[in-house]
Amino acid sequence: MFAYVARQPIMDSDQNVFAYELLFRDGQNNCFPDIQPDEATSKILANNHLTLGLEDIACHKRSFINFHREALLNDFTSLLDPEHVVVELVETVPATDDVLAACQKIKNQGYKLALDDYSFDPRWDKFLPLVDIVKVDTYLSDYQTIAAKVEQLQRNNITLLAEKVETHDAFHSFKDLGFDLFQGFFFAKPEIVKQRNLPTSKLALIELMKESAGSVFSFERVNAILERDVGLSYMLLRFINNPTVNKRQEITSLRHALNYMGEIELKKFISILALARLGDEKPTELLHMSLVRAKFCELLSHACYDKDNPPKGFLVGLFSLLDALLSQNLPEVVNKLPIDLEIKQALLNQPGRLNNYLAIAKAFESANWLKLIRLSKDIGIEQKMLHHLFNQAILWGNGVRQTVSPHYPRSQVFA
Template sequence: MFAFIARQPILDLEKDVFAYELFFRDGKNNCFPMVERDEATNKLIAQKYRTLQLDDISCSKKSFINFETDALKDGLNASLDPENVVVELAAEENKMELLLDVCKQVKNLGYKLALENCRVESKWQSVLPYVDMVKVNTDKCNYENLSRNIQQFLDADVKLIAEKVETHEDFNICRDVGFDYFQGYFFSKPESVSQQNLPTSKLTLVELMGASSSATFDVENINRVIEHDVGLSYMLLRFINNPTINKRYKITSLRHALNYMGEVEIKKFIALLALTNLSDDKPLELLHLSLVRAKFCDLVGIEKNIGSNPPTAFLVGLFSMLDALLDKEMNSLVDKLPLVDEVKVALCGGQNELSVYLMLVQAFESGNWLKVIRIAKLLEIDQKQLHSMFNEAILWGNGVRRSISPHFPEAKA
């Protein structure tokens, strides 16, 4: 259905994903593209580029989709399911009458409705009975004003979503003020940089990550580490027997996996295994984002033929949020890993080809299409091909995430 798309998570008070907001490249202002492509164009996209369905994009969570208010005068796309889609509209005070009419229409069709860029000091009494959620840009928010005006939303039983939440301090403030949901990449930042040594259990995992980062591979040593940890053994077998990765053979051991998959792929999965166990007390979305980045950077690296042993592009994407997972400075963490220099440079904010891959995947995550176009030209890769790679990375990340955590908490109504 969708070829050119990005997503951003919306988290709840427990920092679990409640929904994803979707950004469309072929729609005005990242809105849902209301102009239908012709059948030949749709067929071409389906054949040439990997496309996504809503469930693929949102991992069976709700999808927030932004629409131009004017475009909804003639109704909504019939293919969208009210059970899965939250209609998002801009809170345009100069179009209050139209906004009210569209809100009534959307609610009559059974959709939940969110107002975006809502100024809390404005009077929304006429619209609020039809609205389920209000999004407030906290980057421009006056919290004193919010505290004075929040009662109108509470009285209407409207949930508050804080946008542009970029630090843990922002999250704590918004939570204390009374927000229900939070959008922004605060969860991908270290909470408080600690100088304490890593506990022994995590040092073992860092050792495993180091093994995956080296050009050499001591299978006997890796086997010993994994065999002595039942949890690691179980996770490795679940990873490798995931249908997303391996559809043909039942893998029963690391040695078996090594013979079947080869050294480079096993290095990737050992790195995944270690990272998963390091992130046990962090939001699952942090790991999920790392997975998508890893696969995307790997696909770009393959296209650019940069070499695969060690799998440098994959590791740069996978380890790109290691500082947030361990609440430590990235520089001190990479010193503990036998990473090749180009990976260290990219992870620590230096400039090289691998750091360009990271900038590119971050542009996709935020729907910064101009930056995607600029980097595509720099890398000499067709933009549509890059979109297909990003879609493939999302699907791969979803599949691996399910092998990590088969239980997905139900999204709250």
């Protein structure tokens, strides 16, 4: 029942991931489903509430999970670890005394409480002393109304989270207003202040990506580029020695790594490392999303029996956020890479099979289940298989991210 879940990052003011909101395909409004409490059901929930553990899906950060009235009253929160879960009350939950009593019990059990889509309705006033985080939907209330209420919420030691933040301007506006957390995909869009040339170091990385994305691959050329960058060489060795990548033998030298991996895998991994270095001043979540997209599109390409060398699906997913990583328009960035025309067309949102793969990945990120159903039919792959492949991509992306970005920030804990 709970195998189907999407996640959306919740960022702090430094654009580091604080937590993930988990969104279930089954259940009203992406909530923890309302079901009758009995011993058998409780055991199923406790042992199998997700195909992946919460810690795998949320990268060992906190998980925000929506709860309806019945799930709150039936104490289903107790099946989840209060150290890793924030209990989120959706706006459709009635503000009744029995729900208030349930929230008090949940709070006493050590859980953090969040109020979703808060629109400053007085019916929630009696809940505010119990609430740790208020999620303000920036589309439901105008900026002036929100600004007038911020100080009152802050006096109650409530952490403020701005939802549906889709632009960098909105992020900075609500950050200046006193918001601590932000949810929306503003960080995945380019913030272009003025047109500027890429620095020489990043041009070299683009050159490396050209080598890995091209149809003719030169080990000598790649080796020469890597030898000039000690940090990149170290990252490659560290990456290949990761147990999620290599379980057979230890790689001891750069040349050994190149020979061991072989052309196809090496093309992918070099692209990952170059991308990681290109985005070293950007939110780590951008690289993480790129990795998950890349692996998912590759797995989906295999499931559809595509025969591409190098795997086009992988490169489409990996390069899909280059505009945000480089703060440049995507067409300009794509034109610098001598990649296959089909890959370019997919990155530029032109119709085709690769664009469908990328669209499915984006549907998972936004929990757009209706679009996922339609695209599943279009490519002839069952939804259950798509969820399975996306779960695999999440696990792979977690392992790779920790390798190329060992100082990935841990979740903060608000008092």
